[in-house]
Amino acid sequence: MKRIIIALIIFVLAAVPNLYASQSTITEAEGHACMGDDKSRKDTEQAALSDAKRKAVDYTLTYLESNTEVKNFVLESDMVKAYSNASVRVIEEIEKGWFRDPSSGECFRLKVKVEVIPDEKKIKSAAKEASFDDPTSPLNVRVWTDKKEYKNSEKIKVYIRGNKPFYARAVYKDAAGKMVQLFPNPYSSDNYFKGGTVYEIPSGEDRFELEVSPPFGSESITVFAGSSQLGDLDLESANGIYDIKTKPVDIGVKTRGVKIKQKEDDGGKKIPVEFSEVSVSLVTKK
Numbered sequence: 001m002k003r004i005i006i007a008l009i010i011f012v013l014a015a016v017p018n019l020y021a022s023q024s025t026i027t028e029a030e031g032h033a034c035m036g037d038d039k040s041r042k043d044t045e046q047a048a049l050s051d052a053k054r055k056a057v058d059y060t061l062t063y064l065e066s067n068t069e070v071k072n073f074v075l076e077s078d079m080v081k082a083y084s085n086a087s088v089r090v091i092e093e094i095e096k097g098w099f100r101d102p103s104s105g106e107c108f109r110l111k112v113k114v115e116v117i118p119d120e121k122k123i124k125s126a127a128k129e130a131s132f133d134d135p136t137s138p139l140n141v142r143v144w145t146d147k148k149e150y151k152n153s154e155k156i157k158v159y160i161r162g163n164k165p166f167y168a169r170a171v172y173k174d175a176a177g178k179m180v181q182l183f184p185n186p187y188s189s190d191n192y193f194k195g196g197t198v199y200e201i202p203s204g205e206d207r208f209e210l211e212v213s214p215p216f217g218s219e220s221i222t223v224f225a226g227s228s229q230l231g232d233l234d235l236e237s238a239n240g241i242y243d244i245k246t247k248p249v250d251i252g253v254k255t256r257g258v259k260i261k262q263k264e265d266d267g268g269k270k271i272p273v274e275f276s277e278v279s280v281s282l283v284t285k286k
Contacts, residue, residue, distance in 0.1 A: 022279075023138055024117045025064070026226070026256055027272035028094065029056035031112075034104035041098075041108070048108045053088040060086070060116045063272050064138060082122035089115045091256050115256055115275065135164040135195050139274035141225040143170075152286055156210040157200055158182070158221070164195035166225040166276070169233075169255060171244065175217030175284065179251070181235060181242040182210075182221070191230075208240035212284055219282035224255045228273040231257030252277070 031052025035044045061083040096110035141162040150156055160168065168191050170182040184191040187207040193199055202208055224230060231254045235242040246254055256275065 022117075022120075022277045023123055023140060024115050024275045024277075025060045025138075025272045026091065026113065026115050026228075026275050027056055027060055027063075028111060028113050028270055029053070029059065030109065031055060032107055032109040034101060034107040036105070041106075044106070044108045045096075045110075048110050049090075049112070052110060052112050053114065056088055056114045056116055057083060057086050060272050078122050082118035083116065085119040085122065087117045089117065091115055091253060113257070116272075133163055133196055137163055139164055139166055139225065139227055139276045141166060141168070141223060141276045141278055143221070143223045143278055143280065150212045150284060152212055152214065152216075154212050156212065157202075158210070159198055159200055160193065160223060161198045162193060162195050162225060162276070164227070166193055166195070166227060167191050167229050168193055168223055168225040169230055170201070171222045171224070171251060173220045173222075173248075175215045175219050179244045179248060180238075181233065181244055185241045186237045187240055193225075214286070216284040216286055219284060220279055221282060222277065222279040224252070225276045226256075226273050227275075230255050 029052040031048040031050070031054075033039070033044045033047035033051060035041065039047065061080065064079065064083065090112050092113040094111040094113060096108070098106060098108050101107045139162065141160060143158065143160045145159065146157045158170070160170075162168075169184070171179055172182050173179050183201055185208070188202075188204070202210065233251060233254055234245040236245055237243075244251065
């Protein structure tokens with residue numbers, strides 16, 4: 001079958017992989033608080049949200065500690081510090097509402113989906129102590145290409161690798177600010193990748209090639225990866241790839257809206273989704 005050539009204005013990162021992707025964990029958490037004599041309704045709602053965020057961090061750290069083989073004390077210490085100092089971002093409000101407790105009076109309860117983001121310096125320190133290929137470490141993904149610089153009409157090969165199985169999306173932003181989804185694409189919908197394996201894109205059943213064309217300049221590619229299937233974007237098929245119709249500011253949030261059919265622990269609580277995001281700056285030349 002004739003291969004489709006896609007004219008993409010692209011130079012995809014240096015040959016040396018980006019060692020420190022932005023890592024985080026996505027989970028659900030519930031929080032509640034009661035008014036009492038010293039809280040307004042707004043104060044109570046904020047207290048309930050703070051309670052949910054605290055529980056999300058605690059649960060995430062417990063999950064990672066029980067699912068990560070600690071190789072040495074330094075790694076353990078850095079991992080604990082990274083998540084103890086984590087920031088929490090609300091992705092979605094699942095449910096919320098007021099109720100009356102017989103002993104505490106007016107109370108507020110909410111359930112949210114949040115992203116727990118570890119302290120960047122500490123997670124980088126932990127990454128130095130851990131083996132990148134260790135599947136018992138938190139999800140980490142690398143991305144690179146066959147060379148540093150591409151000129152007009154040259155073809156690009158992109159490579160990705162993770163330390164454990166993951167689902168991924170690659171978003172490319174050209175010099176003019178246009179954003180497209182390289183994969184999954186209309187000809188290759190499977191975005192599941194095995195851990196420890198280097199994948200080449202395009203390859204296999206892909207029916208397109210990545211070819212450099214004008215305009216040239218500073219560009220970027222971002223790979224979003226998660227241990228569960230990622231949230232949907234508004235896409236439109238175009239020449240073997242997808243044009244992204246979702247607003248750029250919403251791409252990260254919608255991608256992090258992972259599709260929860262997540263596994264559950266023994267208590268029936270959804271297991272956190274490990275998430276990794278890596279972006280690289282790109283340059284194309286005539």
